[in-house]
Amino acid sequence: MRFEWDDDRDGLGRDFRRLGEETLGKDVAERDRAGVFSREDWLACAERGLFGLMLPPEYGGAGRGAVDHVRAMEGLGRGCRDNGLMMAIGAHVLAAEVPIWKFGDERQRRAYLPGLAAGRLIGANAMTEPGSGSDASSLATTADRDGGFYRLTGRKLYVTNAPVADLFVVYATVGRHLGFTGVTAFLVERADVGVSVKEQAGKMGLRTARWGEIELDGCRIPASRRLGAERQGGAVFAQTMAWERSLLLAPWLGVMEREIEACVRHCRRRRQFGRHIGHFQSVSNRLVDMRVRWELARMLLYRAAAELDRDGRAPTATIFPEAGKLYVSETAVEVFTGLTQLYGALGYSSEGDTERHLRDAVGMTISSGTSDMQRVVIAGKLGITWPDTETTDTDTATDADTASGARYPGDTRTETSGGAR
Numbered sequence: 001m002r003f004e005w006d007d008d009r010d011g012l013g014r015d016f017r018r019l020g021e022e023t024l025g026k027d028v029a030e031r032d033r034a035g036v037f038s039r040e041d042w043l044a045c046a047e048r049g050l051f052g053l054m055l056p057p058e059y060g061g062a063g064r065g066a067v068d069h070v071r072a073m074e075g076l077g078r079g080c081r082d083n084g085l086m087m088a089i090g091a092h093v094l095a096a097e098v099p100i101w102k103f104g105d106e107r108q109r110r111a112y113l114p115g116l117a118a119g120r121l122i123g124a125n126a127m128t129e130p131g132s133g134s135d136a137s138s139l140a141t142t143a144d145r146d147g148g149f150y151r152l153t154g155r156k157l158y159v160t161n162a163p164v165a166d167l168f169v170v171y172a173t174v175g176r177h178l179g180f181t182g183v184t185a186f187l188v189e190r191a192d193v194g195v196s197v198k199e200q201a202g203k204m205g206l207r208t209a210r211w212g213e214i215e216l217d218g219c220r221i222p223a224s225r226r227l228g229a230e231r232q233g234g235a236v237f238a239q240t241m242a243w244e245r246s247l248l249l250a251p252w253l254g255v256m257e258r259e260i261e262a263c264v265r266h267c268r269r270r271r272q273f274g275r276h277i278g279h280f281q282s283v284s285n286r287l288v289d290m291r292v293r294w295e296l297a298r299m300l301l302y303r304a305a306a307e308l309d310r311d312g313r314a315p316t317a318t319i320f321p322e323a324g325k326l327y328v329s330e331t332a333v334e335v336f337t338g339l340t341q342l343y344g345a346l347g348y349s350s351e352g353d354t355e356r357h358l359r360d361a362v363g364m365t366i367s368s369g370t371s372d373m374q375r376v377v378i379a380g381k382l383g384i385t386w387p388d389t390e391t392t393d394t395d396t397a398t399d400a401d402t403a404s405g406a407r408y409p410g411d412t413r414t415e416t417s418g419g420a421r
Helices: 007-022 028-034 039-047 066-079 083-103 106-118 176-182 233-247 250-269 281-311 320-343 354-364 371-382 399-403 409-415
Strands: 123-126 142-146 149-160 167-173 183-189 195-199 211-222
Touching (some): 007 066, 039 083, 066 083, 066 233, 066 250, 066 281, 083 167, 083 233, 083 354, 123 149, 149 167, 149 183, 167 176, 167 211, 167 233, 176 183, 183 211, 183 233, 233 281, 233 320, 250 281, 250 320, 250 354, 281 320, 320 354
Parallel strands (some): 123 167
Antiparallel strands (some): 149 211, 167 183, 195 211
């Protein structure tokens, strides 16, 4: 495994760090309080090619890999203080662009990907409902075939980007009796008849990434806007979640590194009891632990990205998407909780960034599946939750069992989402 960057990737990180430092998030504190999304900053990212970084050139992209995406977003996170903006970018690229790129037909790709890559269109992913989040087999949104059309009826909640989105990847069932196997994906445009979008109540953090509710009232869309085959929605969603879980936390590598370094400088200046506070082991040990966890988080996330580049498709059989998402998100919460303690009242005050980063970090443990759900999925992939049978000795389960496609409770959950989306 290489631990150094070539000039190309190093330059990519530096360029997006500079964009974040010089252009983005100048009024983030005010916009965070008001819950305002910056269209200007969004377009600035689009102009630098961020949204199309991984897409093939024929669809307006740069044809780069997942590791390049992480490097770019890590750089952006290092420079940009608007975590909500970076969350909105992740939802757009990973949960809207990726499924169209991987499962769309040529007409769909050419119709939507260039606009999404250029930032002219904003994408969103609609799965969560009032009665289902992690349990996608309980979807209540229905898709009834009507000749060459489908009629979609249902309600989606907590859809990141919904208030500003032009295109939604919507998951519905073609038969509720089919459970998870009936799930099918569709491309729904904001202007379609029968679509209404409204903003939902304010949230604890990530406030500059707006979220909302989508009501589908017999929305009639052509069958040509079905994404993938009928009843293939589970596979679409599984791939989407694997990409999102692998890459969504990339900006937080940069955010954490910047804020840890800033706190080190603070601890070298701040004096109490006649000494710089960094001389107290309770302070220095906390900073050391933060740095070590950050290093481990970084390696794990880049490993997940490397798996994507190696296979070309999200490796849903490995633990890296869920492990990366779980570890990096929980590390971010621990880091900003620790920084709050080290800064004291200043860290708790809205005068600084620390309390906002902590609120935002908590949201990252929920989006794309809660930490508990990541553990459930990983347990399933390890075979821990293999179902009870007449043979109760679970140690007899072999690699051949899992390779044969045998299902177990955790396996089905690799295809579901446990958080607000």
